[in-house]
Amino acid sequence: MMAKSVFADSKFAFCLILPTFLLFPDIPAWSFYSSLLFWFSRWVIDKMEWKMPTRFFTGFFALVFLGITYLTFDSLIGREPACAFLVVLLSLKILEYQTTEENGFLILLGFYLVTAKFLFDTNLIWFSLGFPTMILLIYFLLPAGFRQKNTKIAGTYVIRNILISLPLCLFLFFYFPRFSSEIFHLKSQNNKIQSIGFSEELEPGSVSSLVQNDEIVLRAEFINVKPSINSLYWRGLTLTKQDGLSWSRDPQLESKQKRSPMFSKADPHVQITLEPTLKSWIYSLDQTTDLSSNQINIYKLPLGVFKTQTMIENRLVYHLKFQSSSQRSIDANDGEITLKDTPSPEVKKLLKALSMNAKTPEEIVFHFSEFLVKNSFQYTLNPGDQGKLSIDDFLFKTKKGFCEHFASSAAILLNHLKIPARVIAGYHGGEYNPVGQFWTLRQKDAHAWIEYLDSSNHWRRYDPTAVIAPMRLALGANDFARLSGDEALALLTSRRRDLAGPSSFQKLTYFFENLNYRWNSAVVNFDIEKQKNLLKEMNISLAEAILYGITFTLILALSMSWLLRSRKNATRSQRIYQMINRHFENYGLEKKPTEGPEAWRLRTCQAFPEQSQKIQALFDCYIAESYGNKHSQSNLFRAKQLLRSL
Amino acid sequence: MTMTPAFLWKNVIDHASRIILDKQIEIEQALTCILAGGHLLIEDVPGVGKTTLVQVLAKLLDLPYSRIQFTSDLLPADIIGNSIYDPEKKEFQFIPGPLFAPLVLADELNRANPRTQSALLQSMEEGQVSVDRITHPLPSPFFLIATQNPRSQTGTFSLPESQLDRFLMSFSMNYASYQSEISIFQGQDPRAQLKSLNPLVTIHQLQESQEFIQKIVVSELLAKYIADLLTFTRQHQESFIPLSTRTGIALSRASKARAFLKERQFCLPEDVQAVAPYVLAHRLGGAEGITYGKNKVHELIKTVAVPT
Numbered sequence: 001m002m003a004k005s006v007f008a009d010s011k012f013a014f015c016l017i018l019p020t021f022l023l024f025p026d027i028p029a030w031s032f033y034s035s036l037l038f039w040f041s042r043w044v045i046d047k048m049e050w051k052m053p054t055r056f057f058t059g060f061f062a063l064v065f066l067g068i069t070y071l072t073f074d075s076l077i078g079r080e081p082a083c084a085f086l087v088v089l090l091s092l093k094i095l096e097y098q099t100t101e102e103n104g105f106l107i108l109l110g111f112y113l114v115t116a117k118f119l120f121d122t123n124l125i126w127f128s129l130g131f132p133t134m135i136l137l138i139y140f141l142l143p144a145g146f147r148q149k150n151t152k153i154a155g156t157y158v159i160r161n162i163l164i165s166l167p168l169c170l171f172l173f174f175y176f177p178r179f180s181s182e183i184f185h186l187k188s189q190n191n192k193i194q195s196i197g198f199s200e201e202l203e204p205g206s207v208s209s210l211v212q213n214d215e216i217v218l219r220a221e222f223i224n225v226k227p228s229i230n231s232l233y234w235r236g237l238t239l240t241k242q243d244g245l246s247w248s249r250d251p252q253l254e255s256k257q258k259r260s261p262m263f264s265k266a267d268p269h270v271q272i273t274l275e276p277t278l279k280s281w282i283y284s285l286d287q288t289t290d291l292s293s294n295q296i297n298i299y300k301l302p303l304g305v306f307k308t309q310t311m312i313e314n315r316l317v318y319h320l321k322f323q324s325s326s327q328r329s330i331d332a333n334d335g336e337i338t339l340k341d342t343p344s345p346e347v348k349k350l351l352k353a354l355s356m357n358a359k360t361p362e363e364i365v366f367h368f369s370e371f372l373v374k375n376s377f378q379y380t381l382n383p384g385d386q387g388k389l390s391i392d393d394f395l396f397k398t399k400k401g402f403c404e405h406f407a408s409s410a411a412i413l414l415n416h417l418k419i420p421a422r423v424i425a426g427y428h429g430g431e432y433n434p435v436g437q438f439w440t441l442r443q444k445d446a447h448a449w450i451e452y453l454d455s456s457n458h459w460r461r462y463d464p465t466a467v468i469a470p471m472r473l474a475l476g477a478n479d480f481a482r483l484s485g486d487e488a489l490a491l492l493t494s495r496r497r498d499l500a501g502p503s504s505f506q507k508l509t510y511f512f513e514n515l516n517y518r519w520n521s522a523v524v525n526f527d528i529e530k531q532k533n534l535l536k537e538m539n540i541s542l543a544e545a546i547l548y549g550i551t552f553t554l555i556l557a558l559s560m561s562w563l564l565r566s567r568k569n570a571t572r573s574q575r576i577y578q579m580i581n582r583h584f585e586n587y588g589l590e591k592k593p594t595e596g597p598e599a600w601r602l603r604t605c606q607a608f609p610e611q612s613q614k615i616q617a618l619f620d621c622y623i624a625e626s627y628g629n630k631h632s633q634s635n636l637f638r639a640k641q642l643l644r645s646l
Numbered sequence: 647m648t649m650t651p652a653f654l655w656k657n658v659i660d661h662a663s664r665i666i667l668d669k670q671i672e673i674e675q676a677l678t679c680i681l682a683g684g685h686l687l688i689e690d691v692p693g694v695g696k697t698t699l700v701q702v703l704a705k706l707l708d709l710p711y712s713r714i715q716f717t718s719d720l721l722p723a724d725i726i727g728n729s730i731y732d733p734e735k736k737e738f739q740f741i742p743g744p745l746f747a748p749l750v751l752a753d754e755l756n757r758a759n760p761r762t763q764s765a766l767l768q769s770m771e772e773g774q775v776s777v778d779r780i781t782h783p784l785p786s787p788f789f790l791i792a793t794q795n796p797r798s799q800t801g802t803f804s805l806p807e808s809q810l811d812r813f814l815m816s817f818s819m820n821y822a823s824y825q826s827e828i829s830i831f832q833g834q835d836p837r838a839q840l841k842s843l844n845p846l847v848t849i850h851q852l853q854e855s856q857e858f859i860q861k862i863v864v865s866e867l868l869a870k871y872i873a874d875l876l877t878f879t880r881q882h883q884e885s886f887i888p889l890s891t892r893t894g895i896a897l898s899r900a901s902k903a904r905a906f907l908k909e910r911q912f913c914l915p916e917d918v919q920a921v922a923p924y925v926l927a928h929r930l931g932g933a934e935g936i937t938y939g940k941n942k943v944h945e946l947i948k949t950v951a952v953p954t
Binding site: 574577594599626627 | 863867868911912913915916918919947948949951952954
């Protein structure tokens, strides 16, 4: 017999190849491309009517790829090696596909792969692609003859089944206990998320390189607080070690004293959803007093840095409280700043000029701002060659740069004048989503500014970029990059920022952004705390919840037993018929009340032509019992057996 | 070569439908009726093959056949027979009428006067004839196939409902289809073909089959279905003529015969549904005729659920 081609049913083949494409970002290239190669080979074999590869051939390849998987990951356990191997295995199965009896196995593999996708990525986008694939796979579980003849009935059958499962899914979603234990935490072996954003060091160009990067860093939802864009300084790292125009953090300084997290969780001002950064520091606002997360412990370090103990590999939700806007930090001097270079003569001249007639650090900072403006320093997104830019080059030659240039040189100058100053790397502003009423921060919002010790010996924020390019900060990176200078000015001076209103495309973007955010915060991050809160809101204690759970199960069990009993009251022939009718009802075929068993059998056989033999036998059981006067328990058993095999 | 009894009968149907074109269902139903041991009523205009059907069946089943042409002046004695005085034996001698044949074709039954009709129908029911206080049994088997003209034709005395009940089955022949008629006109004259026909079944085989049919299972569930059908007509007398118990028995008998022809040892609701239009049409049609009755039967079948 000619082997059947999987491409004969093109829709089936399509829905089987979908999971491979879904997993494309998560599996190694060799796995993806070799599986495509196998798919393609099968297609060519069918087209050219070549000989099929033997099972030995595909089995050999399966072993080879098992070896490659092991070599790539040094292990066969974990989601990455498993998926990489399964994707290839699926394509090999396609290569050796011969009869429709293998469909079940293929669909099972498909299910595995689509489900595995959710272990990698819980984005709404992947969900909206993966879920329809899942539905398609369920659809193809139906017998081919039935599907092709009754597409509509088959479709409604699948949809009805999904709808039926929905209440249980929702129940489990809300009430199935979430364990925050590590057992359920799958360790990623492949750090495919490149650490974008800041490294431990800030050097010329490290912020401006992010200008084009639209990747989301965090989303912040303010509760009962309306911040102005000017106050949204999201601080990440405090950099205290200088080398040229580069600044880096001093790990020793940070580890000096670690304060345990005893933050209050009540009434937070902001809820922040941080995307996985593969770093361990947490972004906070100036003057943060409390910062906590239900997911992991967050520690407060000196220098106003918040950190977790492990890398942030999963989306992290945390809450913070901050004091009303003042540029002064609540923290007093808590560290020393190390300068590597000694000032050049030209810098010395400038230092002299800055400190002239200045008594307080604030006055010196003001003089520095004046110096920037008078010498027409330029804020530019393309500061040119960054190579070995020294402070002299920047201050006296190029005179144009990005925020890190300004922040870095300001900190250097202040420290030369014995005013402790440190560079803060983080993000500024962000984009406000009016639909969801939250702020979205992207990599392009990266920013650097400084803090110096003011006359009252407190750290005070100073942002030299605000002096050079006030519009960059007033508008945020998004509008600043979008609009020309004049437009930006017009937008700002006419205060039409709110009136201008977003374009319809932007509205749509806001809408989807919001959808994605809600998805993440409400569905993906529905954790044990939220479960407890839900119970609390419903005024149910945990004990009561358990009690309700038991009651629910009992009611379910009782109603099941009642159903079974009512079935026992039925005669054997009725039970057989009920079983048969229920089976076909599932496929949208209903027995007419005035229909005899022969006519009914004929209809079902026509709907499932490839199973007509079994259906014949099935109805024979019923007919023998009801009309043939051949009463026997074996009729029931045989009918059950046949129904299972259908 | 061994042949199953049902195969034998299928062979008969095959042969008959080769002569009477486009009438397979009618042939099948006529045979079902004969196998069930019942009498058949055919209602139709003249010239559509009623007589040919009877003749073919008589020939294939090897049954001696007699034909009675009913007219308004026909008397009961003309069909039953007369007692004639035998001067030698000095007693009345019974001379059997044309009714004493295994297969009787009563042509245009409704042209006879009610008195003659009822004499015939009584003998049908009892399988015997009483003349001058002497009972004469009719031959066994005994089948009566009566034809009647549609009510619209003049000079007819319609059969009362109680009499109609004595016929197990009824149908109308209807005209052959356009295509079949073309074949009929091209082909041999059916009556000429009759002569070349050989019997396929012996009387003995027929009786064997009838005995076999007696043993066919009517399960409780099927009996319930028949009872449900009857009950429904009794509960809806505004639109149905209530059916008698005898009708129920008729349904069951005809169903058994059909199950036999389908090579089954038990009856299915499908058997009941298949024979019902023929068993019930003349009973439910009443004065409105068989065609109307057939529609009523369909209505009944489409309403009453098959019990499970």
